[in-house]
Amino acid sequence: MSDDSNRLTQEGISLPDEYLNHTIITMTGHESVRRFESTPVPEPMLKAILTSARSAPTSSNLQAFSIIVIDDPATKARLAKLAGDQGLIVDAPCFFVFCADIHRLQYLAERQGREFGAHTLEMFLLATVDATLAMQNTLVAAESYGLATTPIGSVRDYPNAIAEELDLPHGVYAVAGLCIGYEKSDERRGTKPRLPEHVTVHRNRYSTETREQGIRDYDTTMIDRGTYRGRQVTVPGETAMSERDYAWAEHTSLRCSDPDVIGGHPLLGRRDLRRELDERGFSFD
Amino acid sequence: MSDDSNRLTQEGISLPDEYLNHTIITMTGHESVRRFESTPVPEPMLKAILTSARSAPTSSNLQAFSIIVIDDPATKARLAKLAGDQGLIVDAPCFFVFCADIHRLQYLAERQGREFGAHTLEMFLLATVDATLAMQNTLVAAESYGLATTPIGSVRDYPNAIAEELDLPHGVYAVAGLCIGYEKSDERRGTKPRLPEHVTVHRNRYSTETREQGIRDYDTTMIDRGTYRGRQVTVPGETAMSERDYAWAEHTSLRCSDPDVIGGHPLLGRRDLRRELDERGFSFD
Numbered sequence: 001m002s003d004d005s006n007r008l009t010q011e012g013i014s015l016p017d018e019y020l021n022h023t024i025i026t027m028t029g030h031e032s033v034r035r036f037e038s039t040p041v042p043e044p045m046l047k048a049i050l051t052s053a054r055s056a057p058t059s060s061n062l063q064a065f066s067i068i069v070i071d072d073p074a075t076k077a078r079l080a081k082l083a084g085d086q087g088l089i090v091d092a093p094c095f096f097v098f099c100a101d102i103h104r105l106q107y108l109a110e111r112q113g114r115e116f117g118a119h120t121l122e123m124f125l126l127a128t129v130d131a132t133l134a135m136q137n138t139l140v141a142a143e144s145y146g147l148a149t150t151p152i153g154s155v156r157d158y159p160n161a162i163a164e165e166l167d168l169p170h171g172v173y174a175v176a177g178l179c180i181g182y183e184k185s186d187e188r189r190g191t192k193p194r195l196p197e198h199v200t201v202h203r204n205r206y207s208t209e210t211r212e213q214g215i216r217d218y219d220t221t222m223i224d225r226g227t228y229r230g231r232q233v234t235v236p237g238e239t240a241m242s243e244r245d246y247a248w249a250e251h252t253s254l255r256c257s258d259p260d261v262i263g264g265h266p267l268l269g270r271r272d273l274r275r276e277l278d279e280r281g282f283s284f285d
Numbered sequence: 286m287s288d289d290s291n292r293l294t295q296e297g298i299s300l301p302d303e304y305l306n307h308t309i310i311t312m313t314g315h316e317s318v319r320r321f322e323s324t325p326v327p328e329p330m331l332k333a334i335l336t337s338a339r340s341a342p343t344s345s346n347l348q349a350f351s352i353i354v355i356d357d358p359a360t361k362a363r364l365a366k367l368a369g370d371q372g373l374i375v376d377a378p379c380f381f382v383f384c385a386d387i388h389r390l391q392y393l394a395e396r397q398g399r400e401f402g403a404h405t406l407e408m409f410l411l412a413t414v415d416a417t418l419a420m421q422n423t424l425v426a427a428e429s430y431g432l433a434t435t436p437i438g439s440v441r442d443y444p445n446a447i448a449e450e451l452d453l454p455h456g457v458y459a460v461a462g463l464c465i466g467y468e469k470s471d472e473r474r475g476t477k478p479r480l481p482e483h484v485t486v487h488r489n490r491y492s493t494e495t496r497e498q499g500i501r502d503y504d505t506t507m508i509d510r511g512t513y514r515g516r517q518v519t520v521p522g523e524t525a526m527s528e529r530d531y532a533w534a535e536h537t538s539l540r541c542s543d544p545d546v547i548g549g550h551p552l553l554g555r556r557d558l559r560r561e562l563d564e565r566g567f568s569f570d
Binding site: 257 | 291292293296298300301304305306307308309311312313314315317329330332333335336337338339340341342343344345346347348350351352353354355356357360384386389390391392393394396397399400401402403405406407408410411413414417418420421422424425426429430436438441450451452453454457460461476477479480482484485486487488489490491492493496500533534535537538539540541542543555556558559562569570
């Protein structure tokens with residue numbers, strides 16, 4: 001039985017003590033938690049978390065992001081409905097929504113008497129990256145206090161409805177959400193294993209040499225851990241893979257299949273995203 | 286004179302000692318550094334940094350990212366040329382390139398005998414976010430050891446040329462780079478101030494109520510600090526703003542202007558990005 005309390009012990013990586021600082025231990029111990037206590041996040045923690053979020057790098061200091069901190073129960077309940085009916089958004093005392101924000105830059109252009117000339121894919125990308133960097137600092141800061149977090153990608157299910165709920169102006173869209181709070185005491189399941197380092201990390205150039213072996217090893221790990229037990233995705237009219245063999249490779253390939261084939265799986269059912277983000281004021285040219 | 290060693294002291298935020306942990310101090314102390322010593326990054330640090338990177342959250346556990354760790358001097362030199370001729374990529378002992386990677390997912394689909402059905406904007410976005418989350422953990426892990434970092438967005442200047450240099454297959458593009466190493470001893474200038482919290486952080490719904498005041502205050506801070514001294518962007522045929530008034534608002538509005546107007550400023554000169562990313566195998570529909 002591996003020690004899943006963090007990824008270093010899970011993978012049997014033994015580092016000299018001087019390399020095991022609080023930050024590394026926090027990050028390698030990350031896991032998503034599904035159930036929260038209602039206990040609020042203390043104000044000084046919130047302040048430090050937000051200051052950490054704002055300290056993330058931002059491309060050319062454009063600061064093309066906004067963070068919406070939501071603790072109003074009614075707002076959380078409506079957002080939960082819009083984001084895949086996820087009750088944990090209601091339960092978590094704090095729900096952060098990280099937005100790509102080019103509205104502020106458009107305001108600046110107007111304020112300075114110029115024409116905003118950045119309706120481009122690059123600007124969409126830059127703002128999305130800025131929001132994501134701020135989100136990761138938020139997650140790490142929260143977990144440094146022993147708080148639990150859960151990233152919520154499904155705020156992208158209905159971008160316009162989310163925008164309406166949060167008064168997001170034209171030029172702002174929700175990239176991702178993050179639940180923050182104290183988890184229920186029985187909630188830690190241990191760090192979820194990742195693909196072996198040699199599959200996702202490459203030296204000097206991209207290589208697929210050990211990929212197949214890495215995927216096999218990973219599937220074995222996930223089967224041993226029972227990660228997909230009871231979570232098998234099935235295709236109507238197709239014989240399902242035996243539960244013994246079903247793991248990351250099959251699960252992931254199904255999640256990346258045509259949603260019409262597997263019955264509109266939400267992950268890839270975001271077919272309207274392009275149209276909705278066009279309407280939110282982003283360009284992809 | 287404010288204490289710019291981290292954002293908490295810079296903004297006069299005083300937290301009870303128990304909230305000042307190593308992780309918060311690391312993140313609020315982030316600054317980009319421009320000059321590096323050639324001293325290599327010790328192997329145990331690199332291991333911990335990579336393990337932290339791989340511990341970032343990933344949407345639906347798709348792990349749609351790859352990290353290329355580059356220490357080969359010749360490769361770094363060629364990448365530096367392609368990424369805005371930035372010498373710091375040559376100087377830094379380690380250059381990480383964070384890639385959105387749907388190539389691995391396409392391989393999985395094929396391996397499992399399915400058709401990859403995720404040529405969508407959502408998949409482009411998901412993979413970009415995955416790569417960005419891994420990048421931010423890398424940055425924080427490196428800085429937790431006192432290493433310096435510099436994010437490099439200009440790997441997006443020539444996506445296909447970068448891909449060729451790094452053997453990136455179809456379905457992989459470089460979102461951002463990160464220089465890592467020990468900075469030259471005279472290189473710390475202090476944390477760069479950010480917009481006030483009330484401008485970028487909103488409670489329960491988006492608000493622009495205090496934005497204008499926040500931008501004015503920020504401009505004052507940046508003028509006092511001399512951040513834009515000697516860095517003024519000028520528009521041919523237009524009288525430049527007096528150096529005394531030139532700060533974030535004007536600088537940023539210029540950077541977001543039509544690049545043809547201000548002479549092809551690189552930030553927004555990435556006019557070919559869409560075409561190049563189409564060629565790299567990403568979809569925006």
